[in-house]
Amino acid sequence: MTDVWITGLGVVGPHGLGIDAVLEAASAGKTAFTKWPESHAPPNASASVGAVGSFPKEKYFSERQLRQIDRVMAMSACAAGLALEDAALDVGAEGDRTATFFATSRAERTSMLRFTQPILEGKPRQLNPANFPWMARNIACGQIAVRFGLRGPSTTLASGSLAALEAVSRAYDFVRLGRVPIAVVGGAEILSKFALHMLRHDYGDDCFHSEPSFFGLRPGRLVPSEGACMLVLESAEHARARKAAPYARIDGWDAGRFGRGAWDEGLYGVWSRIPSKVGGARERIALLSVSSGGSDRAHERAETGALQRWADGVPSAARFCAPRSFAGEGECWTGLLQVALAAAALRARRVPPTWHLAEDAAEAVRARAGGGSLDGASALISGMEKNGRYSVLHLSGGVG
Amino acid sequence: MRKRRVVATGLGTVSPFGLGIEAYWNALLRGESAVRPIERFDAGAYRSRLGAEVPRSIYDDEALRKACGGPAEDSAFFMALAADEALRDARVGPTFTDADRAGCVLGTLCASAREMMMIGRAYLETGPAPSAELIDSARPGYQLQFVADRYNLTGPTSLVSTACASSTDALGYAFDLIQLGECDRALAGGGDVLVESIHGGFNSMFALTTEAPRPFDRDRDGFCIGEGAGAVYLESLDSARARGAGIYAEILGYGLSNTAHHLTATSEDGAGEALAIRRALDAAEISPDSIDYINTHGTATRYNDATEIRAVQAVFGSRSSAILANSNKSAIGHCMGAAGALEALSTILVLKNGAVPPTPFTRGNADGMNMDMVRGVARRRDIRHALSQSFGFGGACSCIVLGRWNGLDAKHD
Known part of the structure; x- marks a missing residue:
């Protein structure tokens, strides 16, 4: 068994490149949301999206290669490249010992429509075989492996938004158990006209409210988002040997699905238990990062209730943060951003504020959601879905 | 760290040979093949028209579908049929208590592809808005959610989508969850469906046979797409012994x-x-x-x-x-x-x-x-x-x- 460190972060998102761009923009109150394109049937006049502008895909692919891959593959590989560079890690001869774990909830939709369009138009003989593989959810993971020569264990999880934390947990186990010394793990989602069409119906009424609303009891607006976020995990021994500077250590995880009981109580129970499961203490939690997307879906209500319980019942100075308040509802990509942001915050000992706090947010919660310096060494990253599934990671800073 | 041993104590399937392990195994032993011309969609436009479909008597059985909880998507229907049998076979369930923390890892590639095509068609034709049920069932995670809800699985759950390696990976993932002590029991496997977009895709790559699949034959010319689901109930050896379960095999790695x-x-x-x-x-x-x-x-x-x-x-x-x-x-x-x-x-x-x-x-x-x-x-x-x-x-x-x-x-x- 070995300690597992996060040594590299790669972000391609609406704020630009790198975790610092997210931290700086979020700290300055810049959400990076833009108007939902008029051509893409916005649900209302105030609807917005978190869209990625240009990113340096040419750094990783030739023009010819770029013609053979789709946007999610390019974005994911770019984020992986940034993470490896951030870790100052040249995988090189260690490709066979480097795992590639990936998560996505909806990245394949655009390419799926593109490939199947001839069938839908009654012209199946015009199917383009070059576009067919893009329908596979693991194709971005495969592209990362091909681009960087990674032949270690490889998988793609697609259970929903939580696949992000599941991928990190599984990669953590692979490194912890000594199966590999390095894992590149991350996730991506993309937007397109068709993706927005589906999200508009998927999110339903939550697209139609005037503003996002965090930690309250009233509904708010979801802001669909795209991006890619990749992490480099390393065994402590491997990282030490090359004098890597870690962001944080992953201490452990917990996951499950709430059955018939009260979810907020259940989630609070998970948050309370996991520190002791990994040898920590809940009083030392400095940051609680949650997956709320800005409305009042079942999991958001549960998180709000659990945060309230934590604020009232745990004698700690933990700050609360909902990264989706400045990055949008990006499902797996923002699930990974939660982890990256917590790791970076532990190293910087500061966390940005949660934006769009609900007017009816409890004062005790509001007081902890304003961002600022962190008092303590550990963070909980909590993810939940509206079907009751949850996943929680425990990180610690001050390592290395 | 002491790793726990993991055994298979329940099996279930729906396959192109029909419902149940017995039908599947007996047909395999006899060397039968369920490869036939595809009936579920018009494959006439394609070079290959062959597939291996779950029999119509099962697919069209609305009472059976209803008995499975009425899943809105076919891979979830198949998976529920397989899981029902695996749990019966293991003599557990059919629903678990919250405290059981039963896990679940499934694998799929094509699940929800048909629903995506329905949404895509309406989108291209600017037809009516998709229903909430259709949108819900077009998520790849629908199969997992349906199964987890049906049996009240409250342990770790996930869905693997590594193309044709998906459900082998899912079995390994579930094995890890038990081996490492994250849960004592888990349902593992996966369901998938024969859909036109996938048939058309492999057909366009000239990967499909026009005669018959001949693995490792000098004159092989490809495969045909099948469908169905397989479920394995896994548990720690300690759990199996404690309840006197019959053990089929051990998962070793x-x-x-x-x-x-x-x-x-x-x-x-x-x-x-x-x-x-x-x-x-x-x-x-x-x-x-x-x-x-x-x-x-x-x-x-x-x-x-x-x-x-x-x-x-x-x-x-x-x-x-x-x-x-x-x-x-x-x-x-x-x-x-x-x-x-x-x-x-x-x-x-x-x-x-x-x-x-x-x-x-x-x-x-x-x-x-x-x-x-x-x-x-x-x-x-x-x-x-x-x-x-x-x-x-x-x-x-x-x-x-x-x-x-x-x-x-x-x-x-």
Whole structure:
């Protein structure tokens, strides 16, 4: 068994490149949301999206290669490249010992429509075989492996938004158990006209409210988002040997699905238990990062209730943060951003504020959601879905 | 850290041979094939019109679908049928308590593809807005959610989508969850469906046969797509013993790799595939000499089979010829994301029954063919350790090692 460190972060998102761009923009109150394109049937006049502008895909692919891959593959590989560079890690001869774990909830939709369009138009003989593989959810993971020569264990999880934390947990186990010394793990989602069409119906009424609303009891607006976020995990021994500077250590995880009981109580129970499961203490939690997307879906209500319980019942100075308040509802990509942001915050000992706090947010919660310096060494990253599934990671800073 | 031993105590399936393990195993043993012209959609526009569909008597049985909780998507229907049988077979459930913390890991490739096409068609034709139910069932995670809700699975749950390696990977993931103590019991496997977009895709790549799938035959010309679901109820050995469960087999280890070679083509030298095999053997703590039988990926495409032969040669060397081998894909088609689960079921039954089903249509005479391909009739043999191999798009490789249950405290007899 070995300690597992996060040594590299790669972000391609609406704020630009790198975790610092997210931290700086979020700290300055810049959400990076833009108007939902008029051509893409916005649900209302105030609807917005978190869209990625240009990113340096040419750094990783030739023009010819770029013609053979789709946007999610390019974005994911770019984020992986940034993470490896951030870790100052040249995988090189260690490709066979480097795992590639990936998560996505909806990245394949655009390419799926593109490939199947001839069938839908009654012209199946015009199917383009070059576009067919893009329908596979693991194709971005495969592209990362091909681009960087990674032949270690490889998988793609697609259970929903939580696949992000599941991928990190599984990669953590692979490194912890000594199966590999390095894992590149991350996730991506993309937007397109068709993706927005589906999200508009998927999110339903939550697209139609005037503003996002965090930690309250009233509904708010979801802001669909795209991006890619990749992490480099390393065994402590491997990282030490090359004098890597870690962001944080992953201490452990917990996951499950709430059955018939009260979810907020259940989630609070998970948050309370996991520190002791990994040898920590809940009083030392400095940051609680949650997956709320800005409305009042079942999991958001549960998180709000659990945060309230934590604020009232745990004698700690933990700050609360909902990264989706400045990055949008990006499902797996923002699930990974939660982890990256917590790791970076532990190293910087500061966390940005949660934006769009609900007017009816409890004062005790509001007081902890304003961002600022962190008092303590550990963070909980909590993810939940509206079907009751949850996943929680425990990180610690001050390592290395 | 002490790892816990993990055993399979319940099996279930719906396959192109029909409902249930007995129908599946008996048809495999007899060397039957369910490959037929596709009925579910008009395949007339395609070069290949062959598939292996779940029988219409099951697919169209609304009462059966309702009895399964009325899933809105077909792979979830198939998975529920398989899971119902696996839980009955294991004598657990059908629903669990919150405190049981039963886990679940499923694998799929094509689940919800038909629903995505329905939404896509309406979108292109600016038709009516999709219903909330259709949107919900178009999520790849729908199958997992449906199964988790149906049996009240409150442990760790996830869905793997590594193309044709998905459900082998899912079995490995569930094995890890139990082995590492995250839960005591888990439902593992996966369901997948034969849909036009996937048939059209493989057809456009000239990967589908126009006659019959002939794995490892010199004149092979591809596979046909199958569908169905396979479910395995896994639990810790301690749990199985405590409740006096019947044990089919032991899960000994699994291995993953990425070929990092090409997004659709298998590697030329089989090196990436061999890595997954070696990792599975290492995890199982057995040597290549211990493998008696391989359930091959055996797609019957020209390049895939050639690569698989090289991978087996790289790991097993001259001993390859002593290893019995078959492929289920000429019997039930290539069940895509569910293929690994259905093949693991077959492998478990080989271990349990000491008989290896034959591979229909093939002469097993591919260039360089090194394994002892079982053809014609089933071969009786005492199999102690078996390997099931799955390889897919995106360079995904997943292999799992299963051991005959020896009833002993020692892992290997």
